[in-house]
Amino acid sequence: MAKQETNINRAIRAREVRVVDDEGTQLGVLSLQEALSAADERGLDLVEVSPNAAPPVCRIMDYGKYKYQAQKRAAEARKKTVRVEIKEVKMRPKTEEHDFQYKLKNARRFLEGGNKVKVTIMFRGREVTHPEFGTRLLERVAEEVKDLGQVEMRGRMAGRFMTMVVEPLKK
Numbered sequence: 001m002a003k004q005e006t007n008i009n010r011a012i013r014a015r016e017v018r019v020v021d022d023e024g025t026q027l028g029v030l031s032l033q034e035a036l037s038a039a040d041e042r043g044l045d046l047v048e049v050s051p052n053a054a055p056p057v058c059r060i061m062d063y064g065k066y067k068y069q070a071q072k073r074a075a076e077a078r079k080k081t082v083r084v085e086i087k088e089v090k091m092r093p094k095t096e097e098h099d100f101q102y103k104l105k106n107a108r109r110f111l112e113g114g115n116k117v118k119v120t121i122m123f124r125g126r127e128v129t130h131p132e133f134g135t136r137l138l139e140r141v142a143e144e145v146k147d148l149g150q151v152e153m154r155g156r157m158a159g160r161f162m163t164m165v166v167e168p169l170k171k
Contacts, residue, residue: 093133
């Protein structure tokens, strides 16, 4: 079971606590028993909000409602985070013009969608002896998409593959 990070009601260990009621007004420093009875009168919980203060600060609130709202805020924050995916476009050094334009169109679409694009040039057989063809192709791709993205990682060889990563421009 997960450790409860906030002490509530009888789990509070301090003898005296500074109490803030449900409307936000200070009730002052009270004994734990007085603070618990003040919370009971209102039908709410006594929650330790600042355990390291001297004396600890406690608030009178509906703890279940507080936890629910905190959970909702956390879910909303997770929903608003942007996940950037890396989409890949593969080509060969001898890719024809029409095929190049088609792959370029896909790369542009991925960048417009806010994703990074990994451009991979695959070498077969003896093509690997001429990496300058791949480099030229990658430079051409970088030039064609410079209005939408910038090169994050320049092209480099890894075995029979030459890769380059292009990230979308910040808006």
